[in-house]
Amino acid sequence: MTFQPLLTRGSSGPWFSCGFYCNYTTNECLFALLIFPNSTMTKNSKVVWSANRNNPVSFNATLDLAENGNLALKHANGSLVWTTNTRGKSVVGLNLTEMGNLVLFDRENAVVWQSFDHPTDSLLPGQVLVAGQKLISNKSSTDWGEGLYALFLSNTKLVASMESDPPQHYYESNNEFAIPTDKTGRAYIRFEHGSFGGYNLSLAVKAQFMSLEADGHVRLYEWRRSDWEKASDLLSLFVGDCVYPMVCGNYGICSDEGQCSCPDQEDKTRTRYFKQKFERQPDLGCSLIRPISCEFHQFHSLVELKDISYSSFSMSTSVGETSLDYCKNTCLKTCSCKAVVFQKSLWNSSTGNCYLLPEVLSFTDSRTANMTIAYVKFQNPPKMETKSAAIALGTSLGALFGVYLIIRNILFIIWEKNESKKVEKDRYFHQLPGTPTRFSYEYLRAVTENFSRKLGEGGFGTVFEGTLHNGTKIAVKRLDKLEPVEKTFLAEVETIGNIHHVNLVRLIGFCIENSYRLLVYEYMSNGSLNKWIFSEHQVVCLRWQLRRKIILDIAKGLAYLHEGCRQKIFHLDIKPQNILLDENFNAKLSDFGLSKLIDKDQSKVVTAIKGTPGYMAPEWLGSFITEKVDVYSFGVMVLEILCGRRNLDRSQPEEDDMHLLSLFKRRADEKRLLDMVDKQSEDMQLHGAEVVELMKVAVWCLQSDFKKRPSMSVVIQALEGVVNIEHNLDYNLTDQQVPRRTIAAMEDNQDVAGEVTLLMPSVLSGPRS
Missing domain, CATH: 1.10.510.10 (Transferase(Phosphotransferase) domain 1)
Incomplete structure (x- = not known):
């Protein structure tokens, strides 16, 4: 490393250090800022900010403050990892303040760039969280990368959210406290000794910091005697422990005591449907004993979960007010639906609001939730006739249907040659892991008002504006001719169906139904460049x-x-x-x-x-x-x-x-x-x-x-x-x-040059920092 660590002592007692923080087992390092209680206890340091959490460097990386004023972190081969983007801004020096703020300053000592403006998962006393900034949790206690949860300000409310698609808000401040705005009208909330907005906090003797953690909790830590101890759990004071979307993992049920378990429903044959993923870690969730596969949708059924409630509706598709039977049947007919939640109407017990869940997060144990019913989709084994019944059936009907079967098989072979490609492609999209939501043609026709709001058209099809039932605006590309665009359609879904990056248009879903081929994208309000x-x-x-x-x-x-x-x-x-x-x-x-x-x-x-x-x-x-x-x-x-x-x-x-x-x-x-x-x-x-x-x-x-x-x-x-x-x-x-x-x-002749690279289902990584 070419960078020498910075060290300073805070006015309230803690020490701060800025430098390379490494995991010597994996040969991975962060350029990070750390807090520790005093100069002799550096082994108890905690990372409170880092520049490259999603892209760790090796031991021989470099950090350079160039003459042009740009602070840049580079791999050993010289490739850029992170930069302050301060080129040409008259930077003359770098300083670590007593509050733990890493600052680039100019000749007049004015701040050009500071780490306080770019928080990661933690806040320090004196630090301000401003609208437009986010705290994002780590993936786990051992993985530095960005995790599931975010904390930010929105419309003068403090919001905690699971960064799913769409985001799942699990906390919004209402009347707990008022959030002020600065002179420019931006909302902000300040973390000080004794308070965080309207939250009253304990006063630390030595050192204190606040962290959004991998489980979604916002915890205040302070140094007590010989270790960092949790002083308070901010959000849980208002919402309890069971509101966190993944508190008990997928399909898990959270009790009032914060304990996790799997649903224990059995059918009349005492068949069980769920099992814990890891027996000794019930908070990691449950899995279906009979996993569902859209290839065998004819064998799908629903099992009722009793005495539970569910709050993670941001990710669901609302069918609106309807009957329970229609709600259940809609889920069974929808490949992407893994469960359904039905909230009974207060005025009519035979109707209610229906929500289809493409992913099942955690449930809450609630003995009083008799207005809510949940059904989880599972797969029945194909029914097999007994040997004696098969023999009897073959003996009695063999002669009668023999000729019929021969003729039918001949016709089937002819039909299969014409239809096999279409069936294989349809089955492929059922099986492709991580594929976006599959919509029905009728649903897309409804949300686009019968394809009446045209946004544009190109060589392969026409694009229409639409609005999903949950209010999300979309752009639907309808491919106009099946045969010439079939390969285009496959490439589009395969390529971007499983990747996510801020500079790639997100593919929300698709439709492959009879001769219809449609692609559903996020709506881009300013159109094409x-x-x-x-x-x-x-x-x-x-x-x-x-x-x-x-x-x-x-x-x-x-x-x-x-x-x-x-x-x-x-x-x-x-x-x-x-x-x-x-x-x-x-x-x-x-x-x-x-x-x-x-x-x-x-x-x-x-x-x-x-x-x-x-x-x-x-x-x-x-x-x-x-x-x-x-x-x-x-x-x-x-x-x-x-x-x-x-x-x-x-x-x-x-x-x-x-x-x-x-x-x-x-x-x-x-x-x-x-x-x-x-x-x-x-x-x-x-x-x-x-x-x-x-x-x-x-x-x-x-x-x-x-x-x-x-x-x-x-x-x-x-x-x-x-x-x-x-x-x-x-x-x-x-x-x-x-x-x-x-x-x-x-x-x-598209094959003149030869297609030597086979298009295979892709398994793609997530976006890099």
Whole structure:
């Protein structure tokens, strides 16, 4: 390590240290801030902040405060792990304050960056939690990565939530105390000795900190005698122990005493349905003795759970007020439904509110909950006839049905040849682990108002706006023709069905029913990027900093696809139309219909030509491609964003100016790249020099030799100012595109180039930090 630890003593007694905190068993280290009672008891230190909890480094990592003011943590190979993003902000020093706040300051001693603004799972006395910040728990006491639970401020309420999809709130402050706002109107809550907002806390003699833990509890710890001891459990004072969504694991039941158990219901044959996952750890939940499989949905039944209540409804699908029988039948017909909760109406005992649960969290033991009924889905074994009955049946009916069976089998073989592919695909989606929610066609038609609110359309289908019954807005892509888009549909669900990243559009679900193929995505209120940079009548021009952020978002999404998953993913169709923007203009990659899953140990792959002319790398004409084809497409798109025009613009008065890349080369030769900056935006013109510098990143990505292009992780580092842009760049960017006639020839015969990489069901990792 090149960084020497910082050490300071707090005014109230505790000591703080900032440096590398390592697990010598796994050779993993955090750049972290620790609290301990005094200078002689460092072994009792506790981590209260860390920079790289999701991406630990090895012993030979480095931390550097560069001359440009940026504090950066790097792996031994120089790749960036974490940065303060303070490049160019006149940082002159680093300080660890007596409150335990790590601060970068400028020449006037003003704070440029501080760890208090970026909390992880803990708060220190004097620290403020502000709206927009989150405490996120660790995965476990031994795993530093981000876990299930979050604590944050929302609408002047303190909220505790399980970070599921959608989030499951299990605590919201109401009348316990009022949360103030600062001069800018942002809500905040301060942790001080003796209080946290309206919570009254004990006064620590030596040291104290607050932590959101892996079980969702917010606990106050203080040093007493010879160890850290729990002084209070803040949320449990108001909500009890059983409200935590996973307090007893999946299917577990929490008693009033906080004890966990499995449901003990038996049917008339005294058959049991549940078992503990681990006998000695009942809080880890229960599992079905007869696990369900959608492949055998005809054998599904429901078992009633008596004397329980359930509160984790944020993740459920509400069917609305209906009868109990309809509620149960809806669950049995819905593949994603694992259980159903029925809340009886106060006015009509035969109706009530019906909730379908795609995941079963913890129940609560409640002997008075006679208004709530829960049913859990399980699988019956296929019924088998006894041997004697089978013999009797065969003897009596064999002759009668013999001829019929022969004819039926012949017809079945003919039918099977035509239907086997469709059945296999349908069965595949039932079996694929972690697949998004499967919706019925009728349900999607209802939530889109009979596909009446069109958002847009493309080569493969039309996109409609819709609203799920729980109020979530969605975008539904209806693929218009089955055969040409079947492979696209499979690639889309396989590729993004199991991955999650802030810069990838989330696939909520899909529909595969008869000839219908529909994909359900999160709704992106600001639509696609192309309408913000290409529209001739654009009222609002994107400012420079926002364009830079969008470019960085796209780079992070691509880097995750290329490097952050267990299998590489080549997107193969990067263009502004496939970049969507949410309400805060966060950019997310979409449309994975042409994507390809690649084994990690493969550096090249042969595949049929795919993509959009104008964005395709020159190596498409050769035998192999790498992930650098996405890097090339990214480079074209960056130039479009910075120049505010399409790479092919037939509206240009001069024919030589129609092609962006050839025009860009001419301006580079003339040293007039400032002329390429978007002229429709005064802000872009004002930051012209910075824009031109970023254009060099695009040129680096557009090198004709793919080996000279940077990886997307290096692109991110270049955008963040951590690495220098390659100087010896080739600006000859013209005459490198795949000819349009070649694309047309390949579309006539998709197998010409040979598909040597088999698309297999992917098992993908979660997002990296």
